[in-house]
Amino acid sequence: MASIPTTAIEIAAAVRSGELSAREVLESHLDAIEAREPEINAFNLVLADEARAAATAIDERVAAGEDPGVLAGVPLALKDNLCTHGIPTTCSSRILEGWRPPYDATVVQRVAAAGAIAIGKTNLDEFAMGSSTENSAFGPTRNPRDLSRVPGGSSGGSAAAVAAGFAPISLGSDTGGSIRQPAALCGVVGVKPTYGMVSRYGLVAFASSLDQIGPFSTTVADSALLLEAIAGHDPRDSTSINAAAPSLLDVLDQGVAGLRIGLVTELMGEGIAPDVAARVRQAAEALAAAGAEIGEVSIPALSYGLSAYYLIAPAEASSNLARYDGVRYGMRVDAATTAEMNTKTRTAGFGDEVKRRIMLGTYALSAGYYDAYYGKALKVRTLIMRDFETAYKDFDLLLTPTSPTTAFRFGEKTSDPLSMYLNDICTIPTNLAGHPAMSVPFGAGSDGMPVGVQLMAPALAEPTMFRAAAVLEDAAPPLEEAFQ
Amino acid sequence: MTLNLTHEPIEGEHFTITSENTGDVWEIVVGLEVHCELATVTKLFCGCPNMFGDEPNTNVCPVCLGLPGSLPVLNHQVVELAMRLGRALHCSVEPSVFARKNYFYPDMPKDYQVSQFDRPINVDGWLDLPDGTRVGIERAHIEEDTGKNTHAGGSGRIHGADYSLVDYNRAGVPLVEIVGRPHIRHPEQAKMYIDELRAILLATGASDAKMEEGSLRVDANVSVRRVGDPELGKRCEIKNLNSLRSLGRAIDYEARRQVDLLEEGIAIRQETRHWDEGAGRTRPGRSKEEAEDYRYFQEPDLVPLEPSAEWIAAIDAALPVLPAQRRAILAEAAGVGATESGVVMAVQRGLDGLALAAIDQGGEGRRVLTHVEHNLAVDGAGSLDPKHLAELVGLELAGQLTATQAKTVLAEMVSSGSSPAAIATELGFEAMDSSELEAMIDAIIAESPDEWSSFRDADEKRHAKLQGFFVGKVMKVSKGQADGKAVTAILESRRNASS
C-alpha cells in the first residue's frame, strides 16, 4: 500500500487520478482514530460505516471515469453543531442528545458534493459556548500535543482531529474565535471567513449575527481548498453574500511584496503572554523580509470589544436557545404543565455555561437594561467597525496574536468565567465587524506548545489574507524548535 | 350592583351610555387590532403551503418547525401584499426591520415570534367608514402566525385540559397586524370598520379575510370616558371575538361594565379580557405566572426591508378603486350623499358598476339605488343589463308600473335577461286605476272593522304595524298590481276622514 499523504490537496489528487483509493485513505485515518481517539476524545460520533459506504461510492465513480470533485476521497470531520440528515447532531448538549435532523446543512451538502468523506462529528463546548471544549456534556477533548492541556474551543474537537491526523481537514464554527483559538492552541490553520461568505443554513445557531463556518487544516492551501468548496451564495440563508466563492488557491504564491500590514497596539501589550507577543513580532519580521511594509496601528474601540461581545452574543443566544423546550425534539423532563415541563427540561438539559449565557443575554435584553447593555453594545459595534475602517485605510492586513496564551491546563479557568472570556480578546473584534481572520501556526511558546498568529482583513479580502498566510507558513519556525 | 344604563340610538358619531343613577353621559372609545392572514401560496419564511384545513403537520419543514440550524427567507409576495394593503389604507411605506418577540408558548416553534416592532413596514394611514368617520391606522406590520393547540381530556377547553396536541401547519403563515387608532365610538361602527377593512382586504387580494376560518381575527381595545373628557380612559383588550356579532356584543358589554365600575368609584385595571359568547360577558384572562418581558431585538437572521420608490409606485398604480372611493363616485352620479344606505349597499354588494351604468343610461339615481339596495340581493344581479334597469326605472316613474310590479319584473329580468317592457306586457302588468283601487280598499276596511278601529286610534308605533296589515291585504287582493304609495295615501285619507 502506498503511503497516505497528509494533505487534502494531495489526497484528492491521488484519488482523482486513481493512484489511491478513497477506501484505503479512509482506513488509514480510521486506524489513526482507533489508536488515539480514546485519549483525545475529538469525536462525539465516528461515522465509520457511513464513511466506508461513501468512500466506496467515490471509488466506483472514479472507476467509472467520473470526477468526484475537488475533495475526492478526503476524510473530513464535522463539528457536531452542523446538521447531518439522519445522523445525531448534539451540539455536545444533553438537551439535543439523540436528535437526528431531517436535513443536511448547506456546508455538509457542499463538501459531500465535492467528494469529501464525512468521518465523524466532533466535540465542542456545549452550543459552541466556551474556549476550551471543557463545557461539553460528553467530556472534554484533549490537546493532541499535550493531553494535560485543553485544545481550545469551542471547536476543540475539529482542531484536535486535524492536529491528531484523524482527518486532514475539518469544519468548525467561529462566533468569537471558536475556530481560530483552538487552531492556535492545537498548532493547525483555522479560518473565520467574512460573515455571509459561507451559508449558516444547518449550523445550529449560537449568535446569529456573529456565527460563521470555516475550515481547519494542517496547511494554508488545504484551508483555501476547503473554503473555496463551501463558500458562495445560498438562497436558504438571507445573510449569505450574493457572490461566487473567492479564488484562493490561485493566489497563494503571490507573496506579500508591497502589502501594508499593521501590528495592532492594543493586542500586543497587557494581557498577552510575552512569548506569544514575541512570536507575533517574529512573524511581522518574516512578512517584512518577504517585502511587506510593517507598521503599528491603534484601534482604540477594541478595548470595548470583549464587553460588547459578551452582551451581544448571549443576547442572541438567549433567544436562539429558547426553542429547546422539550416539545418537538431532543430531551424532555415531564411535568404536569407545559411551562413546568419546559423549565425542568431546560434545567436538566443545559450545562452551566449555557445557562450562564442564556441568563446574561436575557438580562441584557430585559426591560430597563436593554438601552444600557444590549443597545450600548450595538453602538460599540459601530465604533469598532469605524475604527477598523480607519485602520484599513492605511493597512491591507492586520497582524495580532490569535490567543493571549498557549494552551492552558484543564480546570485552570473553569471556575472563573470572566478569565475564560478574556481568552477571546484578540478574536472577538473581527466577529463583531463581520471581517475575515485566520490563525496560522508560528512556532512554539516557552512551554513548547504551539503559538498561532492571527491575520485580520477587511470584508471579502480573503485572497490577500491567504497570500500573507502562505508566507507565514513558509517562514514559521518548526514546533520542535525551542522558544528563545 | 346594578346600574340602570340606557344606550342612546346612534346619531352621527355620538353613541353614549347614560347612567340613570347619576345622569352622567359616557362615551365609548374603541381601537381595533386586526390580524389577517395574507393570501400567499407559501408561508412567510419558507416554501411550505399556506393552506387552511390540511392534515396536521403536513405543511411543515425545518424552517417553520424552528428546527435547530434552520433560517428564514422572506417571501416576496408577503411584502407585495402587505404594501398593497398599507397603501390601500393610505399608509406610508417605510424601511423596516424584523424583530424577535421572545416568550414561551408550545404553538410557537422557536419560542419567539418574528414580527416588526419599532420599524414596521406601513405607518400612519386611515380608513373611511361608510358613515363618514375617518379611523386612523397607526401601523400595519408583518408577522408570523403560530401553530394550533387542540386541548384534550378534561373539558376540551384549555382550563382543565389534561394535555394539548400541537399542529404546526399554521406556524409561519404570514400575517399583517393592522393597528387602528381609538377613533371608533360605538359597537356598530366597530362592525362597520371590520366590514370595510374586509372589503379592502378582498379588493386588494391581500387576504380572504374569513373570520370563521380565523384568517381575520379581531381584538378590541375598549375604554369609556365622560363625554367631553379629553383624556382617554384605561382600556381593556378584548380577545376571542370570533364573529362580528361577538365584536358588537363584547364592546357593548365591556363598556357597560366599565361605566358600572367607574360610577362605583372603582378604577379600571388595564388587562386582557376574553369574550365568552355563551355567557355574553367578558372575563379577565388568566394572569400569567411570570411577568411579561418580550425582550424585542432585531432579528439577526433577516436583513432590513427597503422597498424602492419604483416598487411602491407600481403598487399604487395597480391598486383597485377602493370602497370609499367607489361610494363617492356612485353618490355623485346618483346625486345623493355617500353615506346613504343605497350607496353603501351597492358598493358592498359589488353592484355599484351596474348602478353607475344604469344611471348613465338615464335611470333616475335614487330609484336605481332603491332597486339595488332592496331588490337585487340575488345571484345573477351583477349580469343584469344596465340599460334594462334604466328602462325599468323609467316605466316606474312614468306610472306604468307600481313598485311591487317593478320588483316582480326586475326578478324576471335577472332570470330571463329580457327587457322590462316585454316582461311587463307578458305578465299583463298595468297600474290599476284609482277608483278601482279605492273600491277595493273600502271593501277590505269593511271586512276588518276591529283592525280598522285599532288602526284609526293607534299610536305611532302600532300605526306602522297596522298600516302594514292593510297594505298587505290590498296587495294580496290586487295580486300585487296596486301601487303601494297610492294604497298608503288612500288608507291615510280614510283614516283622517273617520277620526
Add this chain to the structure above:
Amino acid sequence: MSAHLTRDDVAKVALLARLELTDAELDTYTGQLAAVIDHAADVAALDLADIPPTAHPLPLVNVLRDDVIRPGANRDEVLSQAPSVEDRRFRVPAILGEEP
C-alpha cells in the same frame, strides 16, 4: 446607568428563560454574572448618543424569495424525533396560558 446585578435580577431572568436554580446556584451565578456585567460597565458608561447601532455586520437589504412551494419535511421523520406524539400531533402537558 449601569447597575450592579443582584440575586433578584438573576432569579427574574431565570424565570424568564425557564431555568430553575437552587439557592446555591443562584448565589454562584449571581457572583459570576455580576463580574461580567461589571466588566461591561465600561460600555454601559459610554456616551454614544450620536452613534447609530449596528445590529448586523452586513449591509444587505431586501433578500427575498419567490412565493413558490418547495418540498417540506417528511411528517413521520419529524414526528419520530418528538418526545411525545398523539394523533400525528405533538403532545404537551396541560397549557396554563391566558386563552379561555
